[in-house]
Amino acid sequence: MNKEELVELITKEVMARLKEMLSSKECFTDKKKVLILEKAEDLCPVLSGALRDNNYLVDSIDNMEALECYEGIVLQNISPKELANLANGIGGSVKETVFTDVILRGKKVFAMKKGLEYQNFGTTANKQFFNLFKTYEEKLKSYGVVYVGLKELLSEIDGAKYEVEEKVSKLKDNMEEKAYRETNEVEFVDLTKKKLISEVELRNIYKNGINKVLVSKKSIVTPLAMDYARVSKVQIIKQ
Structure with missing residues (x-):
């Protein structure tokens, strides 16, 4: 067995055990829970803090339970590589594999608008290459992923009907988040x-x-x- 075959075999075994854990692990609380698809050390304290302030328990990839335990799953950050993999159903990491399982199970998925890292390169990237990532963003949307700001997440995660307003500008989104921070004295x-x-x-x-x-x-x-x-x-x- 060569090195590549060994790596592939180990990867398949890890993913199989992960899926078994996600489907079999029991929920340990009746409180509403949210899963953020990041490692615990990479959780945004503002995002996780706002959820906890609104009486949600917050889990990360490190301590996630069965997907049925969660009111919603949140994509805090999406790198260009992750965006391409998620759009094409490629499970190259635990985060990407869990996302695939989440979509197949029909769970609510929210992606933070400011977490789409490719958008930071709008003024420097080749236009055609940049537009490729726009199509990936739209693919996730077609899978049922809802792009939200912080205030939208807090109001929509309970399952209220979400209506996308394409004409809402980035300025309005920034103003809403600023108002939330001022109200909560962050x-x-x-x-x-x-x-x-x-x-x-x-x-x-x-x-x-x-x-x-x-x-x-x-x-x-x-x-x-x-x-x-x-x-x-x-x-x-x-x-």
Whole structure:
């Protein structure tokens, strides 16, 4: 057996066990639950915090239960590679494999509008190549994926009828999220309990309009996180 065959065999075994776990693991609470398809360390504190403030239990890929336990599944971030794989039903990672299972089971899937990373390259990418990812975005929409902002997610995840208004501008979406933050007095994110602060974490916080984080003096801020903070003017306050 060569190396490629061995890798393929191991991958198939892992995916088989994952699907068995998703279909057999029992729900351990009667409270409403939401699954965010990210590792626990990469969860956006603003998104997960808002869900918890609205009385939802939040799970990540690391501790997910049977898919039947969840009111909705959330795609927090979608990289260009993930978008292509999700649109074409390719399960190259646990996240992509779970998404495929979710769609086949007819569960609600919400994708955060600001998490579509390909949109950040609209001014630099080749037009035809950029439009290719637009078609992938539309494919997910045709599969039943609903693109939402934070406020929309909180109001729609209970199962109310969702109506897409194509004429709603990005400015309106930004204003709604700003109003939500002001109402809930979200001025900074407290990361003092975290030992390691990564670039991904700061990027998720900044996407939600917050540019101030509190960290412990003992916390380790990675060099990439420091570079991102400097470029994006995210204020890191050690306590």
